[in-house]
Amino acid sequence: MRNSNVDRRICHGTEPVTSRWRLRHLLLAPHRLAFFMGAMMLGASALWWAGLLLARALQWPLSPVVPAALIHALLMSLAYMPLFFCGFLYTAGPKWLKLPAVSARSLLPALATLMTGWAVAWIGLHWQLHMAALGMGLVALGWTALSLRFTHMVWCSRVSDKTHTRLVSAACLMGAGVMFALAVSLALNSMPLLRTGVQMGIWWLLAPVFAVVSHRMMPFFSASLIQSLDAWWPNWVLAVMLGTLLFEGLVSVADLWWWPQPPALRWLQVLIEASLALLMLGLALRWGFIQSLKIRLLAMLHGGFVWLGVALALNAVSHGLMAASDDAASLGLAPLHAMAMGYLGCTMFAMVTRISSGHGGRKESADNLVWSLYWVLQAAVVLRVSAAMAEALSQALTLAAVAAWCVVMLGWAVRYGDWFGTPRPDGRDG
Template sequence: MRQTTALPPSGLSAMYLVQAPHRLMFFIGAGNLLLAMLWWALWLASARWPGWTMPQAPIYAGWLHAFLMQYLVLPSFIFGFLLTVFPRWMGLPALQRSHYVPVGAGLMGGQLALLLGACGWERGLVLGLWMALAGWLTGLAILGRLLAQERERTWHAWSCLAGLSLGALGLVAFIAFALGASAFWVMFSIKIGSVGLLLPVYITVAHRMFPFFAGNVVPGYRAWRPMGWLAGMWTLLLLHLVLELSHAHAWLWLADLPLLLASVFALWRWWPRARMPGLLAVLFIGTAWLPLTFVLYLAQSLTYQLTGQFVLGRAPMHALFIGFFGSLLVAMVTRVTQGHSGRPLVMPPVAWFSFIAIQVVAAMRVAAELMPDALVWQVLAAVGWLLAFLPWVTHIGSIYLSPRADGQPG
């Protein structure tokens, strides 16, 4: 049975955070989201304008920024979602707070310690990394135990667990680098974080949930989610990962071209042909950034093969992170938050603002790679990220600190 405690009848209270996994983990993710980008915006500003100084982190700030976003910010939301839906997918009892509170403590405490380490606290970096690993492995063990208990194989759950397991490997690699291993391991960690962890998990959730959501509200919609497509995407992503780690950048197109075709085909099959509510439309609009990402990766690879230059820089990566991951973060978290708080399944104005703003920020950050003064545009994109997410984070944060609107538990 779910643990219960006496709660205030109304008003904001931190006691509500532990009533469900998504409440706690989404609240932590929202805090991590703003704190990580605030530090990064300040660091970028200090790099562009010498009159503004920031403490030098023990690890190159760009690598630390990538690590925070890949292993602490977005995974806080991922764990919150999976700890909520795994029992439902498998027909098992909901998890108790003793299962998910340690996960949240590790990820939140880990990021706070890491940011303090980046600002001058010498022990913060290593302490934060070990806290993050402890929280991560706890979450992985809980999800793995649920899979071991299910009577039938839920392939989407196994796919998510595979991504999180690769993420644990990447987290260990980053710790090894922080403890003195070669720079190969930090690059190994960053590449796994995007192509081995986040992208497979996002694609898996989209493959399972988006057709399901559309089928519930669009008359005559025919769900399309063959497992062969998901297996093919996994194979191609692993090929992309191996080519990147081997520095075979001129041959990445061998993976990126079929990834582009497969993502375009899936988007075409998933997209409803009838009118759909905004809360559903944002899922497919955000997914459109995925084929655009592979267009940029493909152009980058072919250009490198011809000229030996990375003319697009980190544009493909930021189309993926800000455009695809950022858009679907707003879309999915808003949907889960509305539904699990007893509110109507609609896209609130504050969520629309954040979703539209993040499209602008993504375009700005992609274009920054081609601008004469790229660092100025990077600063503007980082500040734009904060402005885009701050109202939305404030809105959903107040929901997690409040009772459900329908008076139900959870």
């Protein structure tokens, strides 16, 4: 707790820094700046979606130029998660690559371009498509600059093992291409292309980055706290995870353009997805899910990984229903929300919590506030997945899910947003 009577001064160059919240403190470390921007986008996206659902429930007329559900898919995936990636990669990346630390100030132009792009795109999605295309183009330029810089860092590094950083840089560059494609789809007023781009962004940018980072960091965190656990995962696990995500992306894109699909192909999907679901859930048990429940931060990390297996299992069930009914019956958006809110959302929550604590001079643990928010997040995922499968209760469950999501993400953003704007309590740089 900060002492209001003390104006503690920590020397950073020639300018003293007070213990009060200051905008300039965001420039003390890359994770501060990028995470703060990500938290802003996350909170704004959550409030926007809650407001839109409430307006729909009250039957208020709304007519954005892009379907609201598609705006939701775009914002709740690509609007904030890449910002959290940036904070993580430019904080942990130099250490992985044994390169000098990156200054937050040097990232500011690209991040400012990206944030400006989202502001313009957000207005354009509701008002004018060409404005939305311009904004998305700025987003793509900002993300491309960040991705190319990280790729250059990987290229310049002399460390012997660059498997994870190369894969992350490849996914980031893929994401840059996807963002430019989204800008083109908006300029052409092509909603099918826009939907395709969103699916590619989820499966070929967001999910692969999380998979690679999980593969590198989760066993390290686990083994450092529970000695009986493995300190590494073999690379075949990473190959299977990335192959799974590539396959699911191809299936998702195919479903947008080829409908209905032959039952034989659907049953092949069921076989592959069921096998992969069992593998992922088995790995979650093998690599410490049960043991990690004793340690909150590990439980949060492993809980997100469990949702990956659940999402694949739901996909298998959904495709089985489609195969048996000539694509007439399915689980709808349940598998996608298990993936996006469950795996991506919970993993993001846990990783950003860990980085914010460890690099903020605080104990690397989940206190009562964060632990409570995490379980509300789990409830939000369950409610949203249930809403996709229970048509009669869909609206009520969805409203409950978005309310829980807003509580979690706004509470989380306010808590860590306060940390990002104040110096480390231990007096060290960063």
